[in-house]
Structure formats: C-alpha cells, structure tokens
Amino acid sequence: MGSDRSGMAEEQAPRQKSVRVWTAIDPEDLKQHTLYVDDLYGFCSNCRQMNLNYTKDRSCPGCGTTFKYLATKLKAPGDVGKILARLKKESLTLKLIDRDDLEKASAQDQLNKLFG
Ligand SMILES: [Zn+2]
Numbered sequence: 001m002g003s004d005r006s007g008m009a010e011e012q013a014p015r016q017k018s019v020r021v022w023t024a025i026d027p028e029d030l031k032q033h034t035l036y037v038d039d040l041y042g043f044c045s046n047c048r049q050m051n052l053n054y055t056k057d058r059s060c061p062g063c064g065t066t067f068k069y070l071a072t073k074l075k076a077p078g079d080v081g082k083i084l085a086r087l088k089k090e091s092l093t094l095k096l097i098d099r100d101d102l103e104k105a106s107a108q109d110q111l112n113k114l115f116g
Helices: 027-033 077-089 099-115
Strands: 034-037 041-044 069-072 095-098
Touching (some): 027 099
Parallel strands (some): 069 095
C-alpha cells in the first residue's frame, strides 16, 4: 500500500490465528492429490517425485496429478501461519493438513483392513 513492505510480504496479518479444521476426506483422494512439504519444497504423494514447489507446481511434473492438499509436519503457529499467508498471497486453494493426522488416518485404515 504505497510504503515499502516487501520484507513483510510473508508475514501474517497480526490478528489472524492458525487453527486446525476437522474435515472428512476420501483417503484415496489424499493418496493421489497430496503434496508433502517441510518448507517450500516437498514431494508428490502419488509418485514420490521430489523437489516440488507448492507455490509453483500445481500439478506433478512426474505423474500429472493435480494437488488439492498440502501436508506438513510443522506445528508451530508461526510456521503454519507463514504457509497459510503464502497460500493466500499466491491465491492457492490447497488445503493445509497435518501430516500426523494423515498418518493416523491411514494407520487406522490399515487396522480396519486387518480386523474389519
Ligand atoms: Zn507425482
């Protein structure tokens, strides 16, 4: 807005907080359309293609799947907030999910297969 805020571009608006939202998702959908990231770079859940950039790679150059979800192990509200701010800035519609939640859900799936 006129003044030079370029250094602040990735900062979250101070009043915004990061919260986790529960949602029901088809596990097959997750398996095929998730980009796993630790920072800006990650890998494709479908074919394990590495070094994908979630702000640039909207689909996987390896297998062509489109990404709907971004899974991260980051927990610190500041780290998560940065990802959310970046998604917003780039107008990306990726849903940010917790990787531990994802792993728990697929472990549950395996158990159900064994005992179901
Ligand atoms: Zn892929």
